Amino acid sequence: MQNSSDGSSRVTAIKIVASTLVIAGMGLWLWQLFSVLPTYLDKPFWHKVSAIANVALVIHLIEGFIAAVLTFRRPSPKLMKPLQAGVYVFFVGTIGLQEIVQANKTSADTKATPTASAELKPQSKA
DSSP states (O other): OOOOHHHHHHHHHHHHHHHHHHHHHHHHHHHHSSSSOOOOSSHHHHHHHHHHHHHHHHHHHHHHHHHHHHHHHHTTTTTTOOHHHHHHHHHHHHHHHHHHHHHHHHHHHHHHHHHHHHSSSSOOOO
């Protein structure tokens, strides 16, 4: 069995790697956009890498938009504003989106529980 700290360190490592790859993909995209590629980068391999980076950036952008909409509709218990949540998920990826969804689900459960227990509690006569 694995302990919980091992899982947390893996999630942190994935977040760091994902952020680094997103920044590298944005750098590659900007480099292609604003400059002429040197001859050694004008190979089919680099075109494939660029295509994969562009797809990954679009997917991260969609995830960030979803996170922004989720935090706008139901404010996150992490006190993230929609723009902050969107940027966070854009850089971190699916793990960040999963954190926001779980936080929203947890806050919805905790908000629903006290009202349900209050309705079931019999009123005392004074």
